[in-house]
Amino acid sequence: MARFVFVVPPLTGHINPTLSIGAVLLQRGHQVGWITLDAALASKLPKGGELLLIEYAENDLQKQESEKYLDIITKKIVYGIDSIKFLYEEVLIPLNRHSYEGISDWLDRFKPDLVITDHQMFSGAIAAANKGYSYATSVTAPAAIKVMDELPKVHEWEINQIIALQKEFGIDLETAIACSEELTMVLTSSEFFGEMELPECYRFVGPVIHQRTEQPAFDWEKLNSVPGNQKILVSIGTTFDHEHKKSFFEKVIEAFENEPLTVVVVSDPELFEQWPDNFIVQRSVPQLELLPHLDAVVCHGGHNTVCETLTHGLPMVVVPIAYDQSHVAGRVVRVGAGLRLNFNRFKAKHLKESVTEILSNASFKQAAIEISGSFSRAGGTEKAADLLVELAKEPVVVVLNN
């Protein structure tokens, strides 16, 4: 039996895969903890999982900022390459700086055999290295790595942000240690990721699909109320909770109102006073249960939704907003599983045309099915758990310097 600890940022898409991998490790009799800033994670942990909440002494005002990092990413309208600057300067670096001490304390208390840190929780890697714990990295947003190839200077800029933070915490290296040299698990298949030369420690384990424990209620009757209607899901995730949403869904309404389609929309129903009759609008939906009943998906290119859609062999229209989503959309188009639209530029008729195209031309679905096959061959959750157990078993070499 080994002790594993996940270090996760307060970002759903980054947390969910660790919950599935952690559940498998727990089933195999290991001990698993999650170091996080978010107390709400407690209710999502698999049975037996331990919440290791980062908490700082109450008299220390600076440390009371924890809450503000929980949703900081939703607070600003960002788009395109600009968003990378925002992501690092205003979200990731402050978040990691703030979390470092708490992570270090928990490592001392929990004494894990292996730390698994998210690729954007650099402070997990820094703390593990400083404390002498062995660590692996989970890359939950693989497109971020692809930037190395396509825009090398942008990647270099990102790395420099990480290196500067490492130096603050006493690691005087000119390389970033966020991705572990022992094991960096890339949560996609190499087929979907695309060709790129990577060191051997990078392993493609496929996407880790997370079976959510809470199941939101869903109007199944309405979904099937019009026989013959094709069914699509429209979701732009949880991160973009601002004006973006309204203009986006206005176009969705214009595109699909009165069409022979049943449209499931993930959104706050209050966004508009009225939605068309052929729409089912819910704040959240049981996405994994829903996908097998659908014909296509329209999404913003978040890694999890894209992977779940492809796993179910469905074609999609991707409308990327920010961060790595443009690259994810590029991959979807490149493998032939869908089409992309420019978020700021597209009009209702483009959305309608694109959806009609992916629904009527079978090659999109066929390409999605092929990627689905590559995902299952990559191994997913079980494979990830195997690699982690293997690494935890390897004896740690302690070098004494005297």
Added chain:
Amino acid sequence: MDTIISTAKLNSSEIFDLMKQFITEVIGEEFVEEMDITMESSFTKDLEMDSIEIVSFSEKIKNHFGEQIDFTGWLSNMDLDELINLNLGTIVNYIEECQ
């Protein structure tokens, strides 16, 4: 469409027209019609091109000029701020100088 050979040296207004044609090919004619594309237009803010679109725009330049200009090399050396502020004029000047 893209032709590898263009021996005649282009002046800056010809380069500008060519760039506009590439932008049109990347983002679509109907969008370009509604835009006022000038030498000052920035790719990120004014043309609202995302990173994948900028990469495919640069591939078009590469295909057109071939060995003559190391455009992707030049672009890939830009850091984040330079890329965010990159405008059409900078590219036109670069191509003009390289010819």
